[in-house]
Amino acid sequence: MEFNNSYELLIELRKKDLLKNKLKYWWPNVGTFEVVVGAILTQNTKWENVEMALNNLKRFPSSQVPSSKFQVGSM
Numbered sequence: 001m002e003f004n005n006s007y008e009l010l011i012e013l014r015k016k017d018l019l020k021n022k023l024k025y026w027w028p029n030v031g032t033f034e035v036v037v038g039a040i041l042t043q044n045t046k047w048e049n050v051e052m053a054l055n056n057l058k059r060f061p062s063s064q065v066p067s068s069k070f071q072v073g074s075m
Contacts, residue, residue, distance in 0.1 A: 034058075 003009045013019050029035055034054055041050040 001012070003012070010019075034057070037057065038050055038054055041053055045053075
């Protein structure tokens, strides 16, 4: 079976009940600054480099990195 896009794949997985009991959000630390930065970086960067950048950000003093939670779907 071929899919034209990821939405068609999602629908098929739901039809076959393969997403039952799965987490709604797959990204660790959903709703955090890390997710926002990671999402932006992954648009034009290899995932390995995104992970490296996120790990480097974690080493900054917490006063320099925003720590507030974002509301998922609020934008």
